[in-house]
Amino acid sequence: MTPSPNDQTTLPKIHILMATYNGEMHLAEQLKSLAAQNYPNWKLWVRDDASQDQTVPILQAFRDKGHDVHIVQGEQLGTAQNFIALVRDLPDADMSWIAFCDQDDIWLKDRLSRGYSALQNTSQDRPALYSSRTFIQEDGSERHLLSAKRRRAPSFQNALVQNIAAGNTILLNPAATALMQKAAQRKAPVVMHDWAAYLLVMGAGGRMVHDDNPTVIYRQHAENQMGANLKIRAQALRFLLLWQGKFRMWNATNIAFLQSNSTLLAPCNRVILDEFSLLHKPGFFRRLGGLWRLGLYRQTVAGSLALWFAMVFNRL
DSSP states (O other), rough: OOGGGGGGGGGGHHHHHHEEETTTTTTHHHHHHHHTOOOOEEEEEEOOOOSSSSSHHHHHHHHHTTEEEEEEEEOOHHHHHHHHHHHHTTTTTOOOEEEEEEETOEETHHHHHHHHHTTTTSSSSOOOEEEEEEEETTTTTOOOEEEEOSSOOOOOHHHHOOOOOOOGEEEOOHHHHHHHHHHHHHHHHOOOOHHHHHHHHTTTTOOOEEOOOOOOOEEEEETTSOOOOOOOOOOHHHHHHHTTTHHHHHHHHHHOOOOOOGSOOOHHHHHHHHHHHHHSSSOOOOHHHHHHHOOOOOSSSSHHHHHHHHTTTTOO
8 A cells, every 4th residue: 555645634544653862863764764655644752861962953854844743842761651641642542543753763654554544444433553574774884684573373371471563563553552551551561552552452462464565764872772683683583681680570560561551452362361470489380381281482482491491490
């Protein structure tokens, strides 16, 4: 689908949520890629996290060129909570399509149109999430690598132990936006906003579409909050984080987040969440049986084996 400018009055407005912090180095190029989208009906909502550089003036200059931009300057919250605050404060969330946007990427021209095309026929009352692969550009390099494929189907059992929804490619339909806003209003801590979205949509019995076609150029540089999922680097980092207990800490945060929003989950997934929370309790054989019954999995064989390793050493 490639909308024409004449579609602006018939296509729903997509609200692009951008969390910024000291982004002057790459922001102008990202804004240029938003202006070049072939989906014409969008509005940019920005919450700046107390930047000390020219981020806000760059945004104001973009707005002054006639683009629909709303800018809020707030106290410093950090990346995840900055995005959550944008979701929480968005008006008419139950009628809004939203796309998450990082300040330092470059969107391909069909970033929005591919997502909308993939989700537009979803039932209005069913939460739906779109994400895609990305091109990865190492800092200072013109070479673009392609992020990993998603080899297994999305599910709540996958979301509990792995985030496969790259935040810079996410589009949410209005039902998913409303779900996210209800959770955001409860102000429970999250690991990252994109993982929270994947957990909630899958947990509520929603739908996820993962596109093997990339829609974003992800620029890998020293200031990135999270590194790209390059195979060897990601496997080594995953094992290190697991051994250091970071994975266990993330799981504890996600469990608390989901428990505080349990009324938003499908009944069958509330049961799965309750049993997953028991994997944090002492008792090797309880953890062994629980992991087997739940059918948790990651996208690769190596990743799934790491789950069993984590269970054995009580780092899940």
